[in-house]
Amino acid sequence: xxxxxxxxxxxxxxxxxxxxxxxxxxxxxxxxxxxxxxxxxxxxxxxxxxxxxxxxxxxxxxxxxxxxxxxxx
Amino acid sequence: xxxxxxxxxxxxxxxxxxxxxxxxxxxxxxxxxxxxxxxxxxxxxxxxxxxxxxxxxxxxxxxxxxxxxxxxxxxxxxxxxxxxxxxxxxxxxxxxxxxxxxxxxxxxxxxxxxxxxxxxxxxxxxxxxxxxxx
Numbered sequence: 277x278x279x280x281x282x283x284x285x286x287x288x289x290x291x292x293x294x295x296x297x298x299x300x301x302x303x304x305x306x307x308x309x310x311x312x313x314x315x316x317x318x319x320x321x322x323x324x325x326x327x328x329x330x331x332x333x334x335x336x337x338x339x340x341x342x343x344x345x346x347x348x349x
Numbered sequence: 350x351x352x353x354x355x356x357x358x359x360x361x362x363x364x365x366x367x368x369x370x371x372x373x374x375x376x377x378x379x380x381x382x383x384x385x386x387x388x389x390x391x392x393x394x395x396x397x398x399x400x401x402x403x404x405x406x407x408x409x410x411x412x413x414x415x416x417x418x419x420x421x422x423x424x425x426x427x428x429x430x431x432x433x434x435x436x437x438x439x440x441x442x443x444x445x446x447x448x449x450x451x452x453x454x455x456x457x458x459x460x461x462x463x464x465x466x467x468x469x470x471x472x473x474x475x476x477x478x479x480x481x482x483x
Contacts, residue, residue: 314372334444349416
């Protein structure tokens with residue numbers, strides 16, 4: 277018996293729910309699109325919590341003793 | 350305030366938000382190595398029983414990740430050298446509504462995944478900060 281293929285016309289950034297789990301449409305490395313569990317952006321999370329990114333000055337003061345960046349990210 | 354007083358601030362606490370934790374760590378099945386590493390590291394960080402090797406993220410890196418205001422930890426926390434630590438946590442410095450500075454957990458994942466389709470922890474952090482992958 278042939279399996280019916282359900283075609284979805286989706287764009288990057290859209291959310292879909294499959295089997296009760298949410299996925300986000302994101303670009304694939306091959307140039308297409310793929311589905312991944314969503315990553316909620318900090319802009320949304322911080323707006324809900326009343327937070328904001330700290331200043332660069334505060335960051336510099338609090339990381340004075342950190343190891344320096346190692347070039348990988 | 351003196352110059353020395355301006356140089357440093359008191360340490361900021363580390364916050365693991367529930368939504369970030371679910372999306373970053375609980376995407377792995379219970380008992381999975383990656384999840385176990387993250388859970389163990391979180392317990393150690395929250396217990397304050399280990400000196401942490403904090404490292405600044407690159408504001409711009411070769412991977413294209415742009416992570417200003419962020420620092421990272423390699424996991425396992427007790428790994429001898431970066432090559433023995435395949436995973437990473439990334440945190441962003443945040444000011445809360447009562448003007449408290451905290452390090453908010455924003456990403457967990459592999460630093461150098463074998464699977465080319467797996468996003469690195471830095472790509473995940475970039476996506477959380479900017480809403481898209483680098």
